[in-house]
Amino acid sequence: MPHSVDVHVGRQLKQIRTLRRLSQTDVARRLGLSFQQIQKYEIGSNRIAASRLFELANILDVSTSYFFEGLDADSEGAADSAMDIVQAVASIKDEKTKSRIITFIEDVAGATVTRRAS
Incomplete structure (x- = not known):
């Protein structure tokens, strides 16, 4: 069972990716990954490493803290x-x-x- 923090971070990833009008494939290509890996990140089944989170923040033009916003009140x-x-x-x-x-x-x-x- 995924950890609640991983699920929250994945939701934040999906939300900002959607707002930026990028597909899972678009993000995956920029990271050198498969779109399936992005899917796993977004549902929280795969934990996102700190270095990968940093790369995602740069690609999506947000701070790394964005992924944790609202965690307490989620x-x-x-x-x-x-x-x-x-x-x-x-x-x-x-x-x-x-x-x-x-x-x-x-x-x-x-x-x-x-x-x-x-």
């Missing part, structure tokens, strides 16, 4: 809801509509999401 329901929202926004095909929705969320949350070109 609840399955909140994380699942957030992931549902991320996936829903990522699935919007019209880039103008997607951008407007992201801007709305940023305005309501008082936060800014760093966007990368697709």
